[in-house]
Amino acid sequence: MTTLVVCLDRTDDVGRKTGLRSPVVGWEAVRALVTDVGLADPEDSGVNSLLETLRVAQDLRDGNEDVVVAVVSGDRESMVSADRAVAHQLDELVAEYDPDSAVVVIDSAEDERLVPIVESRMQVDSVDRVVVRQARDIESTYYLLKQFLADEELRQTVLVPIGLTLLVFPILATVVGPAEGAAAITTVIGVFLLYKGFNIDELLTGLAHQARESLYSGQVSVVTYVVAAGLTFVGLFAGALGVSGLDNPAGVVIPAMRFAFDSVPWLAMAALTASAGRLLDEAISDEPIRRSYLNLPFIVVAVGLVVRGFSAYFLEQQGVIDPFEVPAAEFGALSNESFVVTAGERLALFVVTAIVISLVGARLASYFSESESNHNEATETAQDAPPTASSQSELTDGGPTGAAAKRADDSDEDDLDE
Known part of the structure; x- marks a missing residue:
């Protein structure tokens, strides 16, 4: 049983700092790579990922397993090209070493996006996430803020109301007073939350779309x-x-x-x-x-x-x-009182x-x-019913005038013989 212990680097930090091309395969090659990356940037968390990759491989070797250690990197052009580069390198490793399973080592949320690519090519037994202890909370907060700011809908839903509140409140506090300004702001925020909570925007969009289709049709x-x-x-x-x-x-x-x-x-x-x-x-x-x-x-x-x-x-x-x-009413001989x-x-x-x-x-x-x-049901039954004798004869003779057409053909042949 061969296990591939692979360290993923989506943004190619290893290649950018050492000048080496991935994949880097082998215990000694990865061990030398740790020194090169550490000398180029001692503060990089990638050093910890490479060391964790070697530690996992050593533990598996102590358990009498065949282990292949590798470092796979993407490129810096775009995320799509980076993912394709990682997929191409994984295909080369699978073709050369034919691993039965893999242990993935990552150090960031960005590298975690590559895990489905590995899973599509081999069985993944474990995903080892390496987080530096003194930077755990800072890194988690950083990636949460990064993902939040990357979502356009969340930015418009949260940041725009907060920005408008910070702009409008000082004006209202100056003109009508702080209490009235705070009351107006909270009222607007409450209406906005109800508007979003009941999906009124989607309902209005659906009504407008339905009205437009009704007018056109x-x-x-x-x-x-x-x-x-x-x-x-x-x-x-x-x-x-x-x-x-x-x-x-x-x-x-x-x-x-x-x-x-x-x-x-x-x-x-x-x-x-x-x-x-x-x-x-x-x-x-x-x-x-x-x-x-x-x-x-x-x-x-x-x-x-x-x-x-x-x-x-x-x-x-x-x-x-x-x-x-x-x-009171009278109906001929009948009458009633009110x-x-x-x-x-x-x-x-x-x-x-x-x-x-x-x-x-x-x-x-x-x-x-x-x-x-x-x-x-009657229509479906009529369509599924077998053909009658007259219809079968029509199909056999080539139509309702099949016999007459056959007699006409025979008479034409007799005229030609004469």
């Missing part, structure tokens, strides 16, 4: 969404007018119920318009209509009725709205109607889905 939902937005604003305005018409309401419940009572019909119409446009797009497209789009309009109406019923119940209990009165529907009866009527509408919607959606699936 000419979907009906573009118009219905605009109408729905208008109805939504009308509903909010109607709810605000209803709340402003209250006479000194106590608490929050009554204004909220009044807002819901006045705005829900408009909001329900907005949602119904948007869902109808989406349903029309699904019907126009070649794909089958999904069950959720069929059921959505009924759910919207049912939810609107429930919210309207509960808000009317609370408002009627507080005397904000009058009870519902059914006027009567008042109580708040509980009105709520029950709205809830029962909403349940019935939701059940009807679910049933219709299920019916259309089953019809569509049965149609698709």
